[in-house]
Amino acid sequence: MAYHIIGDQDTVLGYRFAGVSGDVVEDPESAKTAFLHATGDRSISILLITEAVEDMIMDLVIQHRISSQPPYLTVVQDIWGPKGKRKSLQELINEAVGIRITPEEDD
Template sequence: MKIRVIGNSEAVQGFALVGIQGEITATADEANAAIDHALAMENIGIVLITEDAAVLIQARIDQLKFQSEIPLVVVIPAPNPVSSKQESLNEIIERAIGIKF
C-alpha cells in the first residue's frame, strides 16, 4: 500500500522529497478531482490531504472518513494553519492508525 498527498504546493513538494507522490490543489474542483484520482488507484492505502485543501471539500472528506476503510483519509496541518488548534503530523497519524511512533 502506498501513500498519496493532496494539497498545497509546499506539502506536495515536501512529501515528494521522500518519495510520496501527490497532486497540488487550489480549488474545490481540483481537490475533488484529486480525491477521485486517489480513490481510483488500487495501491493507495492512505491519502494525506492538507487542511487548506480539506476545508474546500469538508463534507466529502467527512463522508470518506466515515464510509471508507481503504484508503484511510487523514487531514494534515498546512504550513499556514486554518484552525487555531494544530496537532503535529505525528499525533494525527498516530490517532488515525492507532500506533504510537
C-alpha cells in the same frame, strides 16, 4: 505507491522528498477531482490531505471517512501554518466520551 498527498505546491514538494506522490490543487474543483481519483485508486493505502484541502471538500471527506474504506485519511498541516482552529483527536475523544471521564479521574 502506498502514500499519496493532495495539497498546495509547497507542502506537496516537501512530501515528495519522502517519495510520496502528490497532486497539487488550488481550488475546490481540482481538489474534488484529485480526491475522487485518489480514493478510487486501489494502490493508495494512506492518503494525506492538507487542512486547506480538507476545508475545500469537507463533505466528500466526511463521506469517505464514514465508508471506512481504504485509503485511510490523515490531515496534515499546511506548510504555511495552520488553517483555523481544529479539533484534535484527543478533543474528539473527550467530546464523544463525555467530560466526566478523564484519565486523571479514571483511577
